[in-house]
Amino acid sequence: MNKKICWPRVLKNISYVLFPIFLTILVLLIVCLSYPLERHAIKEGLDYYETNTFAENYALEIFSSLNAVTFLKDNNDGDIFSYEYIQTEGLENDDEANELNYYYEYYGNNVIWLIIDNNTKKAYTNLEYSLETSSIQNIKDTIMQNQRYWNYENGIIETTVNKLNNDNIEYIESGLRQESFETIESNTYTIYTAVLDDLEYVDNIAMNRVLYNTLSSVSQQAVFAIPFLIILIIALVPIIIVGVGRTRKQEGIKLNWYDKILVEIAAFISMFIGAIGACFTISVSGMNTMTSFVLGISVICVGIFIMYLACILFFETVVKRLKTHTFIKTTFIYWIYDKIRGFLKDIKITKKLVLYFILFILANLVCFGILWSNGFPGFVLTVLLYGVTYSFLSKRIKSYAKISETVHELYNGNTEIEIDENQMVKEMQETAKEINDIAGGLSNAIEEKLKSERLKTELITNVSHDIKTPLTSIINYVDLLKKENIQGEKAIEYLNILDSKSQRLKKLTEDLVEASKASSGAIKLNMERLNVNELIKQVSGEFEDKFKVHNLEEIIAFPENDVYINADSRYMYRVLENMYSNISKYAMEGTRVYTDILQKDNTISIELKNVSKQKLNISVDELMQRFVRGEASRNTEGSGLGLSIARSLTELQGGQFNIYLDGDLFKVTIEFEKMN
Numbered sequence: 057m058n059k060k061i062c063w064p065r066v067l068k069n070i071s072y073v074l075f076p077i078f079l080t081i082l083v084l085l086i087v088c089l090s091y092p093l094e095r096h097a098i099k100e101g102l103d104y105y106e107t108n109t110f111a112e113n114y115a116l117e118i119f120s121s122l123n124a125v126t127f128l129k130d131n132n133d134g135d136i137f138s139y140e141y142i143q144t145e146g147l148e149n150d151d152e153a154n155e156l157n158y159y160y161e162y163y164g165n166n167v168i169w170l171i172i173d174n175n176t177k178k179a180y181t182n183l184e185y186s187l188e189t190s191s192i193q194n195i196k197d198t199i200m201q202n203q204r205y206w207n208y209e210n211g212i213i214e215t216t217v218n219k220l221n222n223d224n225i226e227y228i229e230s231g232l233r234q235e236s237f238e239t240i241e242s243n244t245y246t247i248y249t250a251v252l253d254d255l256e257y258v259d260n261i262a263m264n265r266v267l268y269n270t271l272s273s274v275s276q277q278a279v280f281a282i283p284f285l286i287i288l289i290i291a292l293v294p295i296i297i298v299g300v301g302r303t304r305k306q307e308g309i310k311l312n313w314y315d316k317i318l319v320e321i322a323a324f325i326s327m328f329i330g331a332i333g334a335c336f337t338i339s340v341s342g343m344n345t346m347t348s349f350v351l352g353i354s355v356i357c358v359g360i361f362i363m364y365l366a367c368i369l370f371f372e373t374v375v376k377r378l379k380t381h382t383f384i385k386t387t388f389i390y391w392i393y394d395k396i397r398g399f400l401k402d403i404k405i406t407k408k409l410v411l412y413f414i415l416f417i418l419a420n421l422v423c424f425g426i427l428w429s430n431g432f433p434g435f436v437l438t439v440l441l442y443g444v445t446y447s448f449l450s451k452r453i454k455s456y457a458k459i460s461e462t463v464h465e466l467y468n469g470n471t472e473i474e475i476d477e478n479q480m481v482k483e484m485q486e487t488a489k490e491i492n493d494i495a496g497g498l499s500n501a502i503e504e505k506l507k508s509e510r511l512k513t514e515l516i517t518n519v520s521h522d523i524k525t526p527l528t529s530i531i532n533y534v535d536l537l538k539k540e541n542i543q544g545e546k547a548i549e550y551l552n553i554l555d556s557k558s559q560r561l562k563k564l565t566e567d568l569v570e571a572s573k574a575s576s577g578a579i580k581l582n583m584e585r586l587n588v589n590e591l592i593k594q595v596s597g598e599f600e601d602k603f604k605v606h607n608l609e610e611i612i613a614f615p616e617n618d619v620y621i622n623a624d625s626r627y628m629y630r631v632l633e634n635m636y637s638n639i640s641k642y643a644m645e646g647t648r649v650y651t652d653i654l655q656k657d658n659t660i661s662i663e664l665k666n667v668s669k670q671k672l673n674i675s676v677d678e679l680m681q682r683f684v685r686g687e688a689s690r691n692t693e694g695s696g697l698g699l700s701i702a703r704s705l706t707e708l709q710g711g712q713f714n715i716y717l718d719g720d721l722f723k724v725t726i727e728f729e730k731m732n
Contacts, residue, residue, distance in 0.1 A: 060304055068299025071292040076364060078292070082285040084270070085278040097268075098275055104268045105204055111219035113260045117167035118206060118249050125171045125180045125245075166252045166261050168202075170195050174244040196248050205250035300375040314369070315376045320388045326370035333362030397482070416445060455484045462491055471499035524565050531558045579708060581624045585731055588619050588653055588660055595632040596651070602640040603649070608666075613652045619660050621728035623709045631705050631713075634698040635664050635724055644669040644720075655730065662726040672722065676715050 097107045104110055170181040170192065179192055183199075199205060206215040213222050255262040274281075301309035314322060336359025377383035384390050419441050426434030458475060465473045473495060475488040534555045542548060596610060603610055639649055643666040650665040699715070706713040706726055716723040 062302055062304040064295075064299040064302045065304070066299075068296050068302075071296045071299070072368060075289065075292050075296070078285050078289050082282060082289065085274060085282050085285070098272050101272075104265045105217070106219075107268065108219060109264050109268065110261065111217055113264060114167065114204075114206065114217060114249075114251060115220060117165065117259075117261070118169065118247065121167070121169045121171060121182065121249070122245070122247070125173070166255050166257050166259050167249060168199055168252065169247065169249040170199060171248075172246040174246060199248050199250040202250040202253050204253075205248070207249070208245070208247040210246075297375055300372050301379060309376055309379050311376055311380065311382075315373045315382075316386070318388050318391060319374075319377070319383065319386050322373050323370060326366045329369065330363045330366035333359040333364075333366065335359070336362065451481050452483070455480045455488075459484060459487060459491065462495075466491070466495055466498065471495050471502060523561075527558060527562055527565060530554075531562060534558055579627070579705075581627065581709060583622055583624055583709070585620050586623045586625050586628060588621055588662065589614050590618075591625070591628060591632065592651060592653060592662070595629065595636055598633070599636040599640055606640060606643065607646045608640070608643055608649050609647075610649045610651060613650075615653055615655055619653065619655060620731040621660050621711075622731055623711070623728060627705045627709065631702045631726065632662075634702045638698050639664065639666050642666075642668055642670065642722075656727075658730050659727050660730050664724045666722055668720045668722050672717050672720055676717055 097109075165182060168181075168183050170179060170183070172179045172192070179195075181195055183195055204216050206213065206217060206220050208214075213220070215221055251261065255265060301311070303310045314325075337356045339355070374383065377386055385394075420438075423434055423438040423441050426437055428434065458480070462473055462475050474492055477485050477488045477492070480488045534551065537551055538555065542551065592612060592614075596612060600610075643649060647667045650663070652661075652663040652665075654661045654663065703713040709728070711726060711728040714725045714727075716725070
């Protein structure tokens with residue numbers, strides 16, 4: 057089974073390897089360009105042994121050896137730079153010297169030398185010496201075997217280093233100067249020196265040779281390589297950041313125990329590991345031979361590698377915490393803040409208020425104390441304290457005001473309002489969330505109710521439409537049957553019943569359709585300036601005969617002048633027609649019906665009052681529901697939709713429709729804004 061490869065992680069690990077390599081090369085190249093060593097010589101392509109640097113270092117070593125010999129002469133009993141010397145007699149060649157003084161602990165120098173004091177006939181050297189080869193000539197031969205040497209005898213310099221010959225020695229900036237030769241001539245020294253061909257030891261000459269050769273090899277390419285390396289290093293950074301925390305087995309960022317501890321503890325662990333690496337680098341000393349030098353460099357590399365791993369460890373945990381937004385939450389300061397917040401959250405609001413007040417008083421005392429003793433710093437702290445206190449209180453007051461405003465809007469029916477919880481203080485975020493949930497619940501409930509009402513309306517409309525088609529056929533066939541010469545009283549009675557019930561069903565169907573349209577608002581209104589007095593007269597005249605049949609007397613109270621409202625004349629007539637029809641059916645016979653047109657401030661009110669023939673044993677709310685009639689028996693004709701239709705049509709036109717019951721007194725008020 058093929059395992060899924062996490063390429064971001066793979067690229068990150070490759071970048072970790074390449075990053076220190078590129079960075080090291082970049083630093084070396086920058087050093088190569090900025091280091092002032094022998095730029096002119098490098099430009100001319102000279103060999104290291106032809107440079108002033110080599111000549112100066114060589115001359116310095118010669119002068120140091122001469123100083124050592126002078127010190128030995130003046131301090132026969134002392135040590136020279138912690139290296140002892142001994143005297144040996146019985147040399148093989150007595151003509152050249154009577155005594156040989158040398159260092160038996162050779163401290164490792166690429167410049168070997170033999171200095172003979174012509175006055176005392178003593179010889180001094182830094183070469184390792186064996187009694188079996190106690191010959192000055194052998195020492196001279198050993199020195200002269202090397203390609204680069206410098207000898208001084210009888211005031212004449214013999215050398216293979218051109219910059220240190222008789223003509224050029226005075227131009228050397230350090231080492232052998234004119235005063236040095238005066239010392240040599242006054243003491244009549246004979247000097248034999250040479251530089252080891254293989255540069256076996258680590259000293260200034262060897263190190264400068266490595267540096268010079270490195271600078272020579274890379275100086276030409278450094279100008280072009282440095283920008284390229286900078287781009288590569290910058291490109292590696294986002295690759296590393298993307299790959300941090302990614303694994304093959306898990307989507308997202310994986311955190312380990314190190315990523316969950318406090319940032320300060322993680323930093324201390326990384327610093328401790330880095331300190332171990334630093335101990336490796338500073339523990340290396342005494343690299344005087346190439347073998348010890350290579351070993352020391354290896355130890356330094358191990359130390360640098362450990363420090364690099366420590367940096368990677370801390371870098372990765374910081375990146376992971378930033379990616380998962382947990383960096384702040386894992387700091388020591390946040391830990392203290394979280395503990396304090398948890399403590400405050402668990403205590404009651406009254407205790408919390410007392411605690412805040414005590415803290416404020418203590419802070420005031422501290423600030424006033426500093427103000428009394430130090431002046432300006434105390435004033436600054438006092439201003440800062442009151443500024444923080446004002447900010448603390450203002451945020452909570454604003455949050456409270458926002459919550460109060462939202463609750464008021466909810467009370468007024470605005471369920472679409474919502475509080476931004478992030479703008480609330482911590483103490484009120486939970487309350488804001490609960491209010492949002494309540495508003496959302498109310499909004500959903502209202503939406504569900506409206507949806508239910510729409511479904512009811514659609515159902516009524518569709519069913520009414522389906523009933524209307526066969527009902528029309530029934531009515532037409534009843535009319536046809538009535539035109540036939542049908543014999544028999546029973547048949548005629550049955551036919552009249554069919555005619556009456558079909559007409560009633562037709563009226564009910566029409567009322568259903570009209571009620572559904574009125575309640576859903578699916579009516580096109582033609583609003584116009586309407587004379588209320590004329591409208592009442594017209595409707596009253598239409599029902600005059602029906603009122604006389606039931607012995608009802610109508611008393612109308614008109615205002616002195618005509619009054620006008622903004623309404624649809626057709627639907628306003630339908631509203632009044634329903635009211636008059638309701639009165640003609642349910643008013644007690646032999647009673648009076650009162651119709652009043654009243655002006656109240658900027659409104660026109662139409663009031664209809666009558667006494668019910670049956671007991672009004674239901675409430676106003678029940679009476680306003682569809683299919684409900686004034687009497688509980690429901691054995692009279694009528695659909696019970698009249699009041700519902702009238703209310704819906706009135707409200708669609710911008711009016712108000714209300715019913716009042718007082719015993720058997722039935723009162724209806726219809727109000728509209730008055731038009732001038």
